[in-house]
Amino acid sequence: MLAPQPLDPTAELRPAPVRDDPDAQDLPLWRRVLEVPLVRRLAILAVLASLWQAYAMFKGNALILPSFLDVADAFFTALGDGRIPAAVATSLQVLVIGYALGVAAALVLTTLAITTRLGRDLLATLTAMFNPLPAVALLPLAFLWFGLGQPSLIFVIIHSVLWPVALSTLTGFTTVGETMRMAAVNVDLRGPRLVVLVLIPAAFPQILSGLRIGWAFAWRTLIAAELVFGVTSSSGGLGWFIFENRNRLETDLVFAGLVTVILIGLVVDAILFRLIERATVQKWGMQR
Amino acid sequence: MQGAERMAAPAVHPAETLLDVRNVTLTYRTGRQIVTAVRGLDLGVAQGERLVVIGPSGCGKSSLLKAVGGFIRPTAGTILLEDRKVERPGPDRMMVFQEFDQLLPWKTVLGNVVFPLVASRRFPRAAAKEQALRVLTLVGLEKFMHAFPHTLSGGMKQRVAIARALAMEPRLLLMDEPFAALDALNRRRMQDEVLRLWQELHFTLLFITHSIEEAILLGSRIVVMSPHPGRIIADISHDGSPSPALTRRLHHLLTEGGEDARATAS
Numbered sequence: 001m002l003a004p005q006p007l008d009p010t011a012e013l014r015p016a017p018v019r020d021d022p023d024a025q026d027l028p029l030w031r032r033v034l035e036v037p038l039v040r041r042l043a044i045l046a047v048l049a050s051l052w053q054a055y056a057m058f059k060g061n062a063l064i065l066p067s068f069l070d071v072a073d074a075f076f077t078a079l080g081d082g083r084i085p086a087a088v089a090t091s092l093q094v095l096v097i098g099y100a101l102g103v104a105a106a107l108v109l110t111t112l113a114i115t116t117r118l119g120r121d122l123l124a125t126l127t128a129m130f131n132p133l134p135a136v137a138l139l140p141l142a143f144l145w146f147g148l149g150q151p152s153l154i155f156v157i158i159h160s161v162l163w164p165v166a167l168s169t170l171t172g173f174t175t176v177g178e179t180m181r182m183a184a185v186n187v188d189l190r191g192p193r194l195v196v197l198v199l200i201p202a203a204f205p206q207i208l209s210g211l212r213i214g215w216a217f218a219w220r221t222l223i224a225a226e227l228v229f230g231v232t233s234s235s236g237g238l239g240w241f242i243f244e245n246r247n248r249l250e251t252d253l254v255f256a257g258l259v260t261v262i263l264i265g266l267v268v269d270a271i272l273f274r275l276i277e278r279a280t281v282q283k284w285g286m287q288r
Numbered sequence: 289m290q291g292a293e294r295m296a297a298p299a300v301h302p303a304e305t306l307l308d309v310r311n312v313t314l315t316y317r318t319g320r321q322i323v324t325a326v327r328g329l330d331l332g333v334a335q336g337e338r339l340v341v342i343g344p345s346g347c348g349k350s351s352l353l354k355a356v357g358g359f360i361r362p363t364a365g366t367i368l369l370e371d372r373k374v375e376r377p378g379p380d381r382m383m384v385f386q387e388f389d390q391l392l393p394w395k396t397v398l399g400n401v402v403f404p405l406v407a408s409r410r411f412p413r414a415a416a417k418e419q420a421l422r423v424l425t426l427v428g429l430e431k432f433m434h435a436f437p438h439t440l441s442g443g444m445k446q447r448v449a450i451a452r453a454l455a456m457e458p459r460l461l462l463m464d465e466p467f468a469a470l471d472a473l474n475r476r477r478m479q480d481e482v483l484r485l486w487q488e489l490h491f492t493l494l495f496i497t498h499s500i501e502e503a504i505l506l507g508s509r510i511v512v513m514s515p516h517p518g519r520i521i522a523d524i525s526h527d528g529s530p531s532p533a534l535t536r537r538l539h540h541l542l543t544e545g546g547e548d549a550r551a552t553a554s
Binding site for chain 1: 357359377378379381382383385387389390392393394403404407408409436437438439456
């Protein structure tokens with residue numbers, strides 16, 4: 001009888017690596033620098049800032065349009081003396097609570113939706129009804145129910161996060177392949193363990209894009225809510241910072257507040273979510 | 289000619305019946321119709337047997353495998369595994385599918401093999417890792433244990449799926465055309481691999497295919513099914529050596545034989 005010999009799996013057919021062309025020449029330095037997207041974008045920003053600065057100096061009315069340098073100065077002053085950090089901390093605290101509760105609620109609803117038909121109908125009806133409803137429109141009701149303060153803001157943030165996240169999570173769950181499902185059921189995975197151990201990671205590309213959309217909605221909703229209803233607790237958030245400085249006619253600080261809103265949005269979306277994406281769905285080859 | 293360089297697959301002496309499919313009828317719904325995939329089928333599989341079920345598409349061979357796996361319930365009849373009725377999927381019957389997405393893309397090769405061991409609560413984590421490493425070494429993938437599935441070739445992915453199934457030490461290994469999506473060369477390598485693993489472990493195999501060549505190569509017994517509704521038209525014991533006569537016979541059964549049998553049955 002033949003002794004079993006392991007076959008070498010690496011011997012399977014693979015394309016030969018492409019060799020470097022020895023005649024290839026390097027591009028000149030300035031062309032290579034322009035190949036970096038960040039450089040190109042920063043260049044555009046610099047041009048826009050100069051135009052802004054020139055126009056503001058030409059107008060000479062800091063009340064209507066403070067110059068770029070005025071705004072930069074106000075931004076760093078307010079950053080240094082703690083006004084902006086305090087406002088950011090207040091806003092983010094509310095946001096994180098609302099976001100977490102919204103995501104948790106979305107998870108519960110979608111788990112119900114994939115395990116029971118009633119749950120599926122319930123989720124479909126609720127998302128169809130509430131997804132088109134802007135969260136800010138619920139603010140008057142929220143204040144009526146929960147009073148002026150954090151709970152009202154959290155309520156509208158939950159509303160803004162819950163439906164988009166639930167919708168994309170459900171899409172993710174339903175697109176998990178039949179084979180993967182059967183392979184999981186084959187080893188006795190059922191119910192919540194199936195959801196946590198297989199369905200959530202398998203649906204992670206869709207869940208992540210839902211979380212991203214939910215984050216964008218929540219951030220916009222929060223700033224708008226703070227703007228519309230001003231101070232909602234002892235210390236105001238970023239929206240309140242903008243609102244208050246407009247009342248004081250400190251337009252450069254209004255701009256500084258707007259810049260902060262943009263920067264935080266950018267950091268979370270372009271850095272935080274990008275990092276999560278790279279560490280998960282890209283690493284797993286589920287998304288290019 | 290090719291047979292000389294291939295391993296001879298030893299024949300299996302009849303042993304006790306491990307799987308007993310009794311008068312099983314399988315139906316499924318397509319829209320408003322109820323289609324009979326398999327009607328009144330009887331089949332016994334002995335311990336250590338490599339039973340290959342071959343038939344044209346639509347003959348119900350995949351439905352039969354899914355029913356044995358517990359994924360679909362027979363509308364009539366019973367399926368017994370070691371005298372216990374099969375009611376649902378379970379880790380005593382591990383499935384290897386044709387599709388590559390049976391592996392979990394977020395887990396490494398090692399993680400994929402460990403996962404069912406732990407998830408089914410059959411092994412504590414440390415023992416599971418040991419078991420997984422042993423089986424991965426057996427299929428020659430120990431060097432790739434930290435790789436993610438999307439970096440592997442199709443053949444290697446199927447190798448991981450087989451390792452994962454074998455690590456569970458199932459009573460019965462179920463394979464549903466596992467190599468159909470591979471190119472010809474890798475398919476041959478994987479078929480040899482299955483025979484080599486069988487020589488080492490002597491598992492009981494229920495293998496579905498539509499390829500005559502694959503059936504002759506892998507089966508210690510070949511069951512031929514015919515469609516509309518699915519039933520068995522031939523049950524052939526086989527010593528594993530390629531024979532032109534057997535090829536001709538299977539070819540005949542799969543083309544004209546099926547038609548004849550259907551004519552007499554209706």
